Amino acid sequence: MTDLTITDVRLTPILVADPPLLNTQGLHQPYTPRLIVEVVTADGVTGVGETYGDAKYLELARPFAERLTGRQVSDLNGLFAIADEVSVDDARVDNQVDVGGLRGVQTADKLRLSVVSGFEVACLDALGKALGLPVHALLGGKLRDSVEYSAYLFYKNADHPDGIPSEKDDWGAALDPAGVVAQARLFHERYGFESFKLKGGCFEPDQEIAAIKALAEAFPGKPLRLDPNGAWSVETSLKVAAELKDVLEYLEDPALGTPAMAEVAAKAGVPLATNMCVTTFAEIQEAFTTGAVQVVLSDHHYWGGLRNTQQLAAICRTFGVGVSMHSNTHLGISLAAMTHVAATVPNLHHACDSHYPWQSEDVLTERLTFRDGKVAVSDAPGLGVELDRAKVESLHQRWLDENYAHLRDRDDAAAMRVLDPEWVTPSVPRW
């Protein structure tokens, strides 16, 4: 009889290389924090998960891990009860604008769910390995053999500013329409992506309109998206929508907050997507009943795991709202988890976002690959990935290194200040 009792839990914070990508808040740091979660069963089966690694997540993950020992990896509902027991300083985190993640207002609840997801994925991986079943089978079974992803285009500098040593990437700079198109061509050549999303909110809207028009010319008929992370007023959003409605698949979070999104949606003539105004179950009702969003970009990290993602998809289906996936800087464990759950969602009609091509480092023995813009759904037990302990250890050593200690909490505005000492996080709407 298989013994599914959890006998050990390992938490390993790491710093992974990240290119100098721009967003409306600033610049990606040269290294970004992630947390690797491992749960070990009495039979010696190890399951792996991954989530955000900033201090506020570690503070929650540590007491969470202590409570896991002795429980069953199959007790996924029990993870939410544990989350209720571990506390954070609500006053410290509530209602701050989430730094770096750009996923709406930060709350203690969202932090807790982001920690739950790391453990949920690790438990599902262990359970699948113990039973000889892939994670998608534990979620009801795959509906497709591969999952389509979009090219995630960024305005980007060629190099990180001088400060600490950083990894050199081979993407070059992209700071105007020609640079964005060149980057898109590279994405298409290297990975076969057939749809393209540009992270906007960095330059005057006219410049970003020009970039999308240049993409439409370079890739006629391909789905295009633009995401300024709520940087625009309703008026600016409508102006951009009028310019781009014939070429956009959807406009993502043009304005901040559900009422502003509803105002834009009523007149835009193009679907609106969000990973900022619908980020919790509590936010769904207002957004759906006011018609503020037509596509919800789920993210299993902050929605609380793969099963919550399926529940979100079912609610979207009920209301005739589309569903796809948001992505923040992540490694192969999370890409595997995203792919398993995406394979089980019937109403997934848009290519998912993934930062993965930007991550030159990983903690796996073998990186996941995109072919024709798609990741194959693994039928191997668990997630179908294997942790490379030497890589985890080396990225953990970087996290321990005092020279990098200031990067343990992601702060895109601080990273931008290394380049531009006058930089402050722009107030919203920026344009």
Ligand SMILES: [Mg+2]
């Ligand atoms: Mg977004």
